[in-house]
Amino acid sequence: GAVVSQHPSWVICKSGTSVKIECRSLDFQATTMFWYRQFPKQSLMLMATSNEGSKATYEQGVEKDKFLINHASLTLSTLTVTSAHPEDSSFYICSAKAPEQGSPYEQYFGPGTRLTVT
Amino acid sequence: AQSVTQLDSHVSVSEGTPVLLRCNYSSSYSPSLFWYVQHPNKGLQLLLKYTSAATLVKGINGFEAEFKKSETSFHLTKPSAHMSDAAEYFCVVSGDTSYDKVIFGPGTSLSVIP
Numbered sequence: 333g334a335v336v337s338q339h340p341s342w343v344i345c346k347s348g349t350s351v352k353i354e355c356r357s358l359d360f361q362a363t364t365m366f367w368y369r370q371f372p373k374q375s376l377m378l379m380a381t382s383n384e385g386s387k388a389t390y391e392q393g394v395e396k397d398k399f400l401i402n403h404a405s406l407t408l409s410t411l412t413v414t415s416a417h418p419e420d421s422s423f424y425i426c427s428a429k430a431p432e433q434g435s436p437y438e439q440y441f442g443p444g445t446r447l448t449v450t
Numbered sequence: 451a452q453s454v455t456q457l458d459s460h461v462s463v464s465e466g467t468p469v470l471l472r473c474n475y476s477s478s479y480s481p482s483l484f485w486y487v488q489h490p491n492k493g494l495q496l497l498l499k500y501t502s503a504a505t506l507v508k509g510i511n512g513f514e515a516e517f518k519k520s521e522t523s524f525h526l527t528k529p530s531a532h533m534s535d536a537a538e539y540f541c542v543v544s545g546d547t548s549y550d551k552v553i554f555g556p557g558t559s560l561s562v563i564p
Contacts (some may be wrong), residue, residue, distance in 0.1 A: 357469070366551070366552075369472060373559075374553045374556075374557075375538070375540060375555065375556045375557045376494075376554045377554075378551055378552075378554075381551065382504060389527070423491075425494070438482070438484070438501075438544075439544075439552055441486075441493055441494040442493060443493035444490070444493045446491070
């Protein structure tokens with residue numbers, strides 16, 4: 333149990349276009365989801381926290397108008413990178429928390445989405 | 451505020467020898483601690499977790515870690531390294547509420563020499 337999926341697993345887009353990444357909790361309801369980005373050979377950096385039905389909370393330095401997060405249901409959160417540029421190329425990973433799934437402090441991670449902007 | 455330090459950015463061991471990956475944390479309350487492994491271009495896999503139960507935690511693939519509050523450490527060990535253990539390892543600290551963020555350490559890259 334406690335499986336999180338992401339779609340797509342990789343995407344290539346042209347500069348200036350928008351890209352949507354989906355994060356789904358497959359077998360549990362995720363009250364809170366998190367979005368991270370990871371540059372090559374670096375650690376994961378938290379971008380934002382989203383709770384179902386409310387606005388996302390963005391970390392300092394993350395542009396909320398550029399990285400649109402929607403958590404419309406307890407099993408789906410989406411991250412839209414608007415007007416993507418090459419510097420947005422990165423590995424984006426989502427995770428989900430659900431207190432009824434094992435430890436309340438554990439996050440379940442998706443497999444990640446590799447975004448390349450040309 | 452919470453923080454995580456991984457003392458070694460890179461560790462290299464010979465196959466069959468012990469592995470030690472060091473992690474120290476800072477937290478104002480009782481933390482939960484995790485170790486994750488990430489193979490190249492892959493997602494994260496949970497190795498083990500400490501959530502205020504036994505201080506010696508056993509995980510998957512022969513890994514274990516010991517929570518030492520007096521030393522604020524949570525070092526990861528394995529008696530005998532395997533080639534497949536070569537990967538990036540992250541120590542992670544979390545708070546004690548459902549909505550707390552987790553804080554990732556900078557990671558330690560483990561190389562296993564045949």
